Amino acid sequence: MTTDGTTQAGYEQLFYEIPAPKVARIVMNRPDRRNAQGITMTYELDDAFRRACHDDRINVIILAAAGAHFNAGHDLSGEGPADPPRDRIAGLWGEYGGEGWQGAYAREKEIYLEITERWRNAPKPVIGEIQGSVISGGVMLAWVCDLIVCSDDARFRDATAAEMGIPGVEFFQHAYEMSPRKAKEWLMTGGWMTAHEAERQGMVNRVVPREHLSAAALELAGTIVARNPFTMKLVKQAINFSQDQMGRKAAMDHAFQMHQIGHMQAMLVGGVPIDLDSLPPAVRANIDKLIAANGPKPD
Numbered sequence: 001m002t003t004d005g006t007t008q009a010g011y012e013q014l015f016y017e018i019p020a021p022k023v024a025r026i027v028m029n030r031p032d033r034r035n036a037q038g039i040t041m042t043y044e045l046d047d048a049f050r051r052a053c054h055d056d057r058i059n060v061i062i063l064a065a066a067g068a069h070f071n072a073g074h075d076l077s078g079e080g081p082a083d084p085p086r087d088r089i090a091g092l093w094g095e096y097g098g099e100g101w102q103g104a105y106a107r108e109k110e111i112y113l114e115i116t117e118r119w120r121n122a123p124k125p126v127i128g129e130i131q132g133s134v135i136s137g138g139v140m141l142a143w144v145c146d147l148i149v150c151s152d153d154a155r156f157r158d159a160t161a162a163e164m165g166i167p168g169v170e171f172f173q174h175a176y177e178m179s180p181r182k183a184k185e186w187l188m189t190g191g192w193m194t195a196h197e198a199e200r201q202g203m204v205n206r207v208v209p210r211e212h213l214s215a216a217a218l219e220l221a222g223t224i225v226a227r228n229p230f231t232m233k234l235v236k237q238a239i240n241f242s243q244d245q246m247g248r249k250a251a252m253d254h255a256f257q258m259h260q261i262g263h264m265q266a267m268l269v270g271g272v273p274i275d276l277d278s279l280p281p282a283v284r285a286n287i288d289k290l291i292a293a294n295g296p297k298p299d
């Protein structure tokens, strides 16, 4: 146990806690890096979702984040392991060290597309507790949540199209989270979506003052844990299946291939899998340093 009563339960970058009966709260805990998601956090999240889903004493899961910001996206720092741990890879694709785009495709499929889809399909209700900035890959983590409570300072941005030469993040759920016209504007401009606009778009359920965020998420969880947990699973499955019948999964699989074309175009033109010329100068400088130190990596 830590001094504030939470437990890391063997995780380096997460807290896993039981804030109320039948509620598991998974807290991303890299506030100094705005909770950027690298391999370590990805597989710790995967383990924590599995832990909560397999624990029959848990009915509802809250996904939260320590610090000022929910998530700054995929970790491009080059720190930590670059590849998924072989003994934890969930998919069956293989070829993770392949040449050309072979290895990168396998990596992106495993750690961004399929693992995120698995969390989206976790059978128990997941409530997102979201504050501050949510950027690119961070948006994927918001979208796996069934219900989202966010603070009035929350804001959302997918910068991949405007600044990286990629048509959107790997988990391409944009047109199912907001109107298609708004999704196009959001991607083409790379602008921020405020919490209140996200609520108008139906992307979040509630916007509350920052100081009430955790209490509001827990209150919503408390309402749902009082219901029959099997029925809650059936509700989730029925709505998720409805979205899939509206083409969500097929559209996502198609967009994933477009995403790969974006990476490969950048590779062919510039030798790295993102369009360096589109990057803001400060980010470009960091990426140039990373490339000089470690060689290019996909996002």
Ligand code: ZN
Pocket (backbone or CB within 6 Å): 108, 170, 259, 263, 298, 299
């Ligand atoms: Zn990618």
